[in-house]
Amino acid sequence: MTMIQVNNLIKNYKKVEALAGVDIHVKPGEIFAYLGPNGAGKTTTIRILTGLTQATSGTCSINGFNIEKQVCQAKQQYGxxxxxxxxxxxxxxxxNLIIHGWLYRMKSADISSRIHALLDYVELSEKKKSQVKTLSGGMKRRLMVARALLHGPKVLFLDEPTVGLDPGIRRKIWALIKKIQTTGTTIFLTTHYIEEAEFLADRVAFLDQGRIVALDTPDRLMENLGAWAIDRLVEDGMETVYFKTRHEAERFNTLKSEQFTLRRVNLEDAFLDLTGKKVK
Amino acid sequence: MIHGIIAIYVREMLILRRRLTRQIPSWSISPFLYLTAFSYAVGQGVEIAGHTYMEFLIPGLIAMSSMTQAFAIASEINIARFYWHIFEEFQASPISKVSYVGGEVLAGMTRAMLSILVIMALGFLFGVRLNYGLAFFIALLLNSFVFASLAVALAMVVKSHADQSMLNSFIITPMAFLGGTFFPIDRLPAWAGAVLNLLPLTHASKIIRAACLNEPLSIFSYFLLLAIGILFFFIAVRCVEKAKD
Structure with missing residues (x-):
């Protein structure tokens, strides 16, 4: 069973190839992170999957509904x-929530009960009657999540959900995303924050120049490199060396006298190793 | 389809309700200035086809205002599209393009009708009594339908707010002055009259004025406005479909 299926997705903007044959299969209930630098094609993929942009070629379906041929049914499946x-x-x-409910053909009674439950869920109940312009950035993000969940979608698309938020609010949004996953909702998340993908994702796809260069669990993507890394200054910049154990890394360091930083291997290292560039 | 139309329409009306206290003075100021300047200062003693200039002018102002206010929905759509990105919410939702256009056109028509109430009230204050019957309101609805549909179509074509104001300058402003609002076009040379008869506002002015002054109505103009409105509506639907990048 596949909740989101993308086959050979291609998108060209005049002479620019934004997506060059992307294949994705997201399982029900998983958090799938789509990680890549700005301009890699993350937002283009989400825009195609949500009907905002026309693909050049390829097929996409959400919960079995083709997004081009069964537009209305497919759109009911996601937020x-x-x-x-x-x-x-x-x-x-x-x-804002009532209008969304009407757009998704919900009955008035269902809209009222869902608004009550969801505002409670995202801790915005006391702001129900407030104008949106009076809310903070974090509250607006939470409201957008509540709005996207109002019609009870099977899939939630989150495009850079914490961009521009301070670290405290970001963690609050992460907790909310984890909480949503426990309800069985499949989550497709784009981000360029390494720690966000590491913390949230069951599986991660690395996207670079419109191509998926790796797709696996965060642990498996990182374990090829090792568990520990030493960043050290060398003549032409910074070099990173990877080790299976902390002991190996510390022993390596005793043999060298340069300035160094010892740390755990992260997804940025895996991305750098595969593409030769950083995510951010 | 009805759910979508209601959602789009109610959203526009909720926004309008929040702005109504600022909107009513802004709807009043231009007609008030026109009535003062053109009627008292310029039109004193002027008679057109047996009517005072004020009686001639108010139906023209009503036609003009219903056009500009119906067309103003284009600015609201552009703000929603380029500034607040709310158009994406509609694009991602399972409503049809016809529902979207229908909701926005109805909102444009409602704005037009409300602004007309202000002019009718001003006319009353200026002591002018006109006939506001069924033929008058049908003509108004048709005129606002034409320009609200045109507004939705053009709002989908433009790429920025700047483009929108350019459209106002090239389409709405010339039509406002030349569409039989301030002077009878039969006083112009025949060729100019023929050209101006191609404008929908000319026909709207003609039938709104005829209805207000209890004169014979041109059924052709009613049907012409209806046909143009339907054409613009379907062009708007097509433009919304094309608005995907």
């Missing part, structure tokens, strides 16, 4: 939290 805040700032929190 979208885009990168930019796209709430009606002049309307209240409640009004």
């Amino acid at each position: 979208l939290v885009p990168q930019a805040i796209n709430l009606d700032q002049e309307l209240t929190v409640q009004e």
Whole structure:
């Protein structure tokens, strides 16, 4: 069973190849992170999957519904939290949610009960009657998540959900995403924050120049390199050396006299190893 | 389809309700200035086809205002599209393009009708009594339908706010002055009258004025506005479909 299926997805903008044959299969209930630097094609993929952008070729389906041929059914399957805040700032929190409910053909009674439950869920109950423009950035993000969940989607697309938020708020959003996963919702997440993908994702796809260069669990992507890394200054910049154990790394360091930093291997290392460039 | 139309329409109305206290003065100021300047200062003693200039002018202002206010929905759509990115929420939702256009066109028409109420009230204050019957309101609805549909279509074509103001300068402003609003176009040379008869606002001014002044109505103009409105509506639907990048 596949919740999100993408086959040979290609998107060209005039002469620019944004996606060059992407294949993705996301299982029900998993958090799938799509990691890559700015301009790698992350947002383009989400925009195609959510019907905002037309693919040049390839097929995509959400919960078995083809997004081009069964548009309405496919759109009922997912909720979208885009990168930019796209709430009606002049309307209240409640009004934003009611409009969303109507767009998804929900009954008024269901809208009311879901609004009550979801605002409680994202801890915004006391802001129900407040105009959106009075909310903080973190509250707006949480409201966007609540809005995306209002019609009970099977899949939640989160495009850079914590971009521009301070670390405290970011962790609050992470906790919320984990909480959503426990309800069985499949989550497709794009990010360029390494720690976000490491903390949240069951599987990670590395995207570089419109191509998936690796796809696996975070642990397996990192374990090829080892568990520990030493960053040290060399003549032409910084060099990173990887080790299976901390003991090996410390022993290596005793043989060298340069300045160094000892740390755990992370997804950035795996990305760097595969593409020769950093994620950020 | 109805759910989508209601969602889009109610959203626009909620926004309008929040702004209404600022909106009513802004709807009043231009007609008030036109009535003062053109009627008292310029039109004193002027008679057109047996009517005072004020009686001639108010139906023209109503036609013009219903056009500009219906067309103003384009600015709201652009703000939602380029500034607040709310258009993406509609694109991602399972509503049809017809629902989206229908909701926005209805919102544009409602704005137009509300702004007309302000002009009718001003006319009353200026002591002008006109006939606001069924033929008048049908003409108004048709005129606002034409320009709200045109507004949605053009809002999908433009790439920025700057493009939008350019459209106002090239389409709306010339039509506002030349569409039989301030002067009878039969006083112009025949060729100019023929050209201006191609403008929908000319026909709207003609039938709104005829309805207000209890004169014979041109059924052709009613049907012409209906046909143009339907054409613009379907062009708008097509433009919304093409608005994907």
